[in-house]
Amino acid sequence: MSWTPLSHRIHHLPLILAGPILRRTETGEVTVWLALKAAREVELKVYSTKGGIGEIVDVPLLQGAKSTVQLGKYLHVVAVTAKPINSNVLTYGQIYAYDIEFDRDRESSSVGVPENEKENLLSCLWPTSPDLSVLGPEAIGYFAHGLPTFALPPRDLNYLRIVHGSCRKPHGGGRDALPILDNAIEQFAGMANFRPHQLFLTGDQIYGDDVADAMLWALTDAGDTLLGWEENLPLMNDAQIKKNLCTSIPRNLEKENVVGAKREIFREAPIQKASNAESGYKKPIELQPGTRSDIARDFGGFTAMLVNKPDKSKSHLFGLGEYCAMYLLVWSPVLWCASFPKGKDICQESKEVKIWDKEVVELDGFVRNLWRVRRALANIPTYMICDDHDVSDDWYLNREWCYRVLGKSLGRRVVQNALLAYAVFQGWGNMPAQFEDGRVGDKLLKATEKWSDSAGTDVAVWEEAASYLGIPAVDIETGLPKFKLDDDVLILDRDGEGVGEVLSWHFTVRSFKHEVIVLDTRTWRGYPVESAIDPPMLLTHKGFEEQIQQPLRETDLLNKTGEFAIEATLVVVPTNLVGLWIIDAVQRRDVEQGKVFNSDAGDAWNFHELAFVKLLSEFFRQRDRVIVLTGDIHYAAAVRLSYWSDCHFGDCRPEIECLPPGSKLNRQSSVLAQLTASAFINEEWKTHVVHTKIKSLFPERSHECLGWNEPLELVTIPKFGRKKALAAPVRDRQSLPDWGYRVDWVKRQKARLFLQHENGEPSSRSHKNKQLPLLHRLWNLISLLWRNRWLQEGDEIVGYSNIAIVSFQWPAEGDGEKAVIQNVYWRPLWEPDSVVYSQYFVPLGLDESKVD
Numbered sequence: 001m002s003w004t005p006l007s008h009r010i011h012h013l014p015l016i017l018a019g020p021i022l023r024r025t026e027t028g029e030v031t032v033w034l035a036l037k038a039a040r041e042v043e044l045k046v047y048s049t050k051g052g053i054g055e056i057v058d059v060p061l062l063q064g065a066k067s068t069v070q071l072g073k074y075l076h077v078v079a080v081t082a083k084p085i086n087s088n089v090l091t092y093g094q095i096y097a098y099d100i101e102f103d104r105d106r107e108s109s110s111v112g113v114p115e116n117e118k119e120n121l122l123s124c125l126w127p128t129s130p131d132l133s134v135l136g137p138e139a140i141g142y143f144a145h146g147l148p149t150f151a152l153p154p155r156d157l158n159y160l161r162i163v164h165g166s167c168r169k170p171h172g173g174g175r176d177a178l179p180i181l182d183n184a185i186e187q188f189a190g191m192a193n194f195r196p197h198q199l200f201l202t203g204d205q206i207y208g209d210d211v212a213d214a215m216l217w218a219l220t221d222a223g224d225t226l227l228g229w230e231e232n233l234p235l236m237n238d239a240q241i242k243k244n245l246c247t248s249i250p251r252n253l254e255k256e257n258v259v260g261a262k263r264e265i266f267r268e269a270p271i272q273k274a275s276n277a278e279s280g281y282k283k284p285i286e287l288q289p290g291t292r293s294d295i296a297r298d299f300g301g302f303t304a305m306l307v308n309k310p311d312k313s314k315s316h317l318f319g320l321g322e323y324c325a326m327y328l329l330v331w332s333p334v335l336w337c338a339s340f341p342k343g344k345d346i347c348q349e350s351k352e353v354k355i356w357d358k359e360v361v362e363l364d365g366f367v368r369n370l371w372r373v374r375r376a377l378a379n380i381p382t383y384m385i386c387d388d389h390d391v392s393d394d395w396y397l398n399r400e401w402c403y404r405v406l407g408k409s410l411g412r413r414v415v416q417n418a419l420l421a422y423a424v425f426q427g428w429g430n431m432p433a434q435f436e437d438g439r440v441g442d443k444l445l446k447a448t449e450k451w452s453d454s455a456g457t458d459v460a461v462w463e464e465a466a467s468y469l470g471i472p473a474v475d476i477e478t479g480l481p482k483f484k485l486d487d488d489v490l491i492l493d494r495d496g497e498g499v500g501e502v503l504s505w506h507f508t509v510r511s512f513k514h515e516v517i518v519l520d521t522r523t524w525r526g527y528p529v530e531s532a533i534d535p536p537m538l539l540t541h542k543g544f545e546e547q548i549q550q551p552l553r554e555t556d557l558l559n560k561t562g563e564f565a566i567e568a569t570l571v572v573v574p575t576n577l578v579g580l581w582i583i584d585a586v587q588r589r590d591v592e593q594g595k596v597f598n599s600d601a602g603d604a605w606n607f608h609e610l611a612f613v614k615l616l617s618e619f620f621r622q623r624d625r626v627i628v629l630t631g632d633i634h635y636a637a638a639v640r641l642s643y644w645s646d647c648h649f650g651d652c653r654p655e656i657e658c659l660p661p662g663s664k665l666n667r668q669s670s671v672l673a674q675l676t677a678s679a680f681i682n683e684e685w686k687t688h689v690v691h692t693k694i695k696s697l698f699p700e701r702s703h704e705c706l707g708w709n710e711p712l713e714l715v716t717i718p719k720f721g722r723k724k725a726l727a728a729p730v731r732d733r734q735s736l737p738d739w740g741y742r743v744d745w746v747k748r749q750k751a752r753l754f755l756q757h758e759n760g761e762p763s764s765r766s767h768k769n770k771q772l773p774l775l776h777r778l779w780n781l782i783s784l785l786w787r788n789r790w791l792q793e794g795d796e797i798v799g800y801s802n803i804a805i806v807s808f809q810w811p812a813e814g815d816g817e818k819a820v821i822q823n824v825y826w827r828p829l830w831e832p833d834s835v836v837y838s839q840y841f842v843p844l845g846l847d848e849s850k851v852d
């Protein structure tokens with residue numbers, strides 16, 4: 001089937017374009033997110049099931065309704081929350097089901113639906129025309145009744161199952177690991193204590209900068225159709241920049257009209273040649289796939305393409321419609337067309353044709369199991385937090401990036417488009433209370449509707465939306481974004497002049513026995529005053545108070561009232577606390593050379609010693625055990641950090657002479673487990689290598705650091721010669737250290753089988769062919785050796801596409817036996833049709849650390 005533009009298909013598609021996605025779920029409220037092609041009043045009902053096992057839907061317990069928000073002509077989004085009927089609340093150990101009804105808006109119409117009849121969830125999920133059937137089975141639930149189901153986290157932590165992962169690039173290396181979650185839910189669908197209970201997507205849910213050319217083709221088409229208008233992107237500021245645009249983007253005028261003519265076959269509104277350079281705006285459709293790198297750099301200030309990486313942003317998203325369409329395409333198969341155009345019909349150069357066709361093959365593989373992703377997201381409470389690629393690579397990495405991007409009209413527009421899409425597609429479901437009537441989220445949604453109604457021309461309402469999103473105003477004199485001081489660092493002036501409310505991206509989820517604190521480490525950074533490229537504090541001083549101290553204190557109060565009995569604290573941190581030594585070495589070299597946009601230099605917590613130590617002390621002032629879930633780095637691993645303190649960072653050590661006779665300093669011991677899972681799909685040759693026994697030749701070394709508070713000093717103590725290394729700083733300071741920590745990498749256990757055949761049937765592929773040429777047979781031999789299980793069973797890292805499920809060993813008695821377990825699921829080369837899991841077992845017993 002040839003390429004068909006969305007405008008030719010939209011009327012035949014089902015009402016629901018994406019979703020349902022089960023979002024924030026608590027005992028007294030359940031939120032479900034959907035994207036529709038028409039306006040509706042959406043009613044959500046949550047039901048008990050007979051026996052609590054999910055098979056038979058029983059009585060409604062929660063109910064709620066909300067009208068959709070119109071982002072465009074064919075894009076209507078809602079996060080509807082159901083609340084108790086007659087004081088009913090949900091509890092643990094039960095399977096619940098939910099259904100959704102759609103009441104037609106007065107101005108909307110629905111073909112084939114009587115005036116007084118409501119549509120329901122199952123009738124609105126799939127197209128009625130067999131020619132437009134969505135790829136994959138038509139299933140959104142795991143039981144005969146067809147409805148999605150879920151279970152709340154249990155009271156016993158030994159049964160708690162938390163899923164996490166990050167970094168999902170549709171054309172990335174490997175095969176998408178998120179569909180594995182569908183198998184994990186299906187396997188235990190009727191067992192409330194064993195099915196996965198919560199999913200945390202820890203960053204890079206989309207890639208705004210690194211987009212396949214064919215996907216941008218589809219996104220631009222879909223975005224313009226969904227919005228019903230074409231956005232004017234600001235590109236020109238002065239004559240010199242206009243001249244740069246004309247000379248920096250390669251063009252072939254002789255072939256341009258031919259390409260445009262061919263595209264008319266595939267698109268109702270073909271990508272045409274660039275309009276006159278004197279124009280102050282361009283529409284997304286005019287900025288062709290594969291040609292956006294120079295534009296993103298020169299007019300947007302973006303950095304994804306710097307340091308010899310031009311292909312990384314050759315199809316960077318710019319328009320609001322493109323960002324919105326990206327979410328719809330990575331979460332649902334509905335908008336995908338049956339096929340893309342061939343590269344030879346689109347591209348002018350043979351190299352471009354090969355890239356296009358290669359990326360189309362990768363996209364075809366991604367969409368094949370998208371129905372399983374859709375089903376999984378409908379059946380597990382899902383929480384999300386942004387990282388840089390949700391906007392663009394290096395987003396707010398350092399002060400220089402902020403100046404480069406927010407100081408340019410196009411850069412500022414793209415950041416706002418990305419954040420607006422993030423708020424609607426991700427943030428709304430995390431914190432639905434922020435979007436209730438009259439709250440800041442509701443004001444943002446109303447402003448967005450006005451912006452769309454004006455076809456993107458109402459400048460005042462756009463600036464209003466920017467203030468709600470926390471995008472700092474521009475200094476009139478310098479043309480650069482405004483900063484302000486927070487103690488000794490600079491922060492973006494997100495709530496500057498006249499700004500009353502700003503959306504928060506951080507949030508906390510509490511259940512019967514555990515809490516999850518999700519940090520926003522992108523928009524709360526503290527930038528050094530001295531240099532614009534120095535690594536920042538990933539949380540500013542105010543951020544520590546609001547995002548860590550305050551939630552922990554609130555939990556303690558709730559525990560005292562008896563509302564909760566929380567014992568386990570988990571923290572979602574998009575960027576790693578501790579990384580591989582080779583990555584740290586490369587990033588430190590880049591920082592020293594000023595190449596800060598080469599390798600995300602400064603994005604790890606341990607790059608800013610003050611912030612890292614402060615993070616540990618804030619955790620351990622109020623908790624003795626903390627489990628950190630993180631991603632970003634494109635591998636899976638586990639780290640154990642044991643911590644002790646006589647005097648926390650920032651506190652004053654009491655004078656020994658002032659202590660009562662016989663008293664001792666109150667030493668505290670604590671432990672932190674860092675569990676990393678990444679990427680869902682974005683593996684590369686470097687992660688393949690560290691996955692194997694080759695990495696075992698260069699293992700991660702345990703290391704110990706000791707610190708003094710006044711003045712701050714941090715000393716790394718080697719494994720050998722510890723006493724000698726410690727003696728010098730103790731002698732110089734005439735005192736023992738105030739605190740210290742030790743980092744140990746946890747061994748990856750041998751892989752165990754999860755699924756023999758992921759898709760139900762073994763592959764029919766055969767690698768035997770005696771007629772192959774000698775070089776081909778030699779390559780097959782090397783490939784066979786590389787796929788050898790012994791070689792692939794490395795000691796520390798999972799470097800292939802993965803997803804992790806976290807569980808607990810939590811005895812009622814015996815504190816020293818507590819542990820957290822991370823099972824990382826991936827597809828092995830020795831049996832590529834199967835799924836295996838590697839286990840990381842992290843003891844959480846408190847060490848009696850001491851300084852000898």
